[in-house]
Amino acid sequence: MPPKPKGLLERLKAGETVVVAEGYLFEFERRGYLKAGAFVPEVVVEHPELVKGLYREFVHAGSDVVLAFTYYGHREKLRVIGREADLEPMNRTALRLAREVADETGTLMAGNICNTTVFDPNVPSTHEECITIFKEQIEWAVEEGADFIVAETYGMVAEAKLALECINKYSKGLPAVVCMTFHKDADRSVDGLSLLDSMRALEEAGAAVVGLNCGRGPFTMLPLVERIKDKIKVPVAALPVPFRCDELRPTMQSLVNHKGERAFPTDLDAFLCSRSMIAEFGQRCRQLGLQYVGLCCGNASHFTRTLAESLGRTPPASKYSPDMSQHFAYGTDKKLHSLNTEKVVKLL
Template sequence: MAAKPRGLLERLKAGETIIVAEGYLFEFERRGYLKAGAFVPEVVVEHPELVKGLYREFVHAGSDVVLAFTYYGHREKLRVIGREADLEPMNRTALRLAREVADETGTLMAGNISNTTCYDPDKPETHEQTRQIFKEQIEWAVEEGADFIVGETFGFLGEAMVALECIKEYGNGLPAVITMVIHRDADHVADGPTLVEAMQALEQGGAAVVGFNCCRGPFTTLPLVEKVKDHVKVPIAVNPVLYRTDEEYPTMQSLKNHKGARAFPVDLDAFLCSRSMIAEFGQRCRQLGLQYVGLCCGNASHFTRTLAESLGRTPPASKYSPDMSQHFAYGTDKKLHSLNTEKVVKLL
């Protein structure tokens, strides 16, 4: 077992940057172990060894945090697919495996709650339903040894505030990281407040870190950060998706495939960012002094490694980072190869 790491707040106070790998839903969907649509993490109870393996992959690639795969593993989502009986086993298994990998690797373990898909700002009865969903997931995270709690992908400030209140009430003093999802309107959250107002409300509510995740790619998320960074004192989180969104198509849901139809979710592959784009994103985060940086939907281990390296890290996976000096045609040391590389290059 690795030495116990310093806590989230301690590391942030020391000025460190925390790298957080996310993206489990999309990665397991690509691998054939999770259904697009409901996006429920059934793989946790059906193939827990694969979940533990991906936890390890992300740490190997440079993640400082093992984020328990309980995203969309809540009561409302399991009701949709008729698996309510798996609710507690799914959460506890994801949390327990995350704790095991964090202990093995000397990283932090975070519990995870997310948008409930049932919250309606105009229907108070859904607010209590939302609170109960958060309460049970937070209590399980505490019991299974989480170091902090991430609440993410909230379009409504109201739901984000309920999540934060529940973490403060049921989280046994654990720090809260709260991130919101911003759709086409880059100036407001879904229930009306401006981005600055939303981030300030979360800060005043006691969140240790506030910011943005999901929906937008790296280069349509960073402008959101720039709008709010001078208006809050707590660290800002940035966890974009891995797709090449732009001003015309600012979100992954707005991207169109080659026939003009919505690319989300099955045709998003064509819009994946390159590794050099992720390196550029990481460098920009470094310039902005961001302390909580990660990657969301579309992430994979090689992208996390690229992000870590762009932030000045050398994770274990860097042992296998590309080294084109050894390539038989493009290598810089021609003495390594007997082939006439100039002739080959002309053919390529």
């Protein structure tokens, strides 16, 4: 077993960048093991071996963290599909497998809580529902050996702060990474706070890392990160979706397909970023000195490898990074057979 890795806070204090692969929901939906719409991680209890395999795959590609696949595995989401009986087994299995892979690979393991879909700032009873949801998931993460807790994809500062308060109260001192998502309005959270004030509120409430995840693509998230990076004292996170969003359609939810219909979620394939775009995103993150970087919904292992390499890493998967010098037609490797490649290229 590899030696115990440095903790999150230790890495951040040393100025290191932590690469985090996310995107389990979309990847398992693409593979045919998860239903788009409900987006509940049923695969955890139905095919745990596949979840463990994807954990390993993302680490192989360069992730420093095994993020337990408990996103949308909370009480409310399971209630909607009639699987509340699977709540604890689903969470504990995802966490246990993540811990096993982290121990095997010398990486960190993070618990994961997220937006609840029930929070209403004006209805106190929903706050109690959320506390129950957060508390049980956090406590299971602690019991299963999480190194830190990720709370993410909050549109409202009030819900993000409530999640952070629960981490502070129930995690026995584990660091918290808290990320929000800003949809069409890049300047305001759903509950009306500015981008900067939103991040400052989370920083002041004790988050070890604050930032943005999901919703926006690399090139519609980076301008927001650039606006806050030097005005926040704690490290800033950037975990976009790998889709080609732009100023007109800044989020994956606002993209439209060739028929003018909403592309989210099943027609997003046509909008996937190229690897060179992901590399460009990583290079910009490196220039900005961001310390918590990753990819969210739509991520796949080749994107994580590209991101890691753009940050100066050489993960195990780099052994298989493209090398077109060895290609029979386009290659320049002297070991290639003597071919009239000019004619072949014209045919191709």
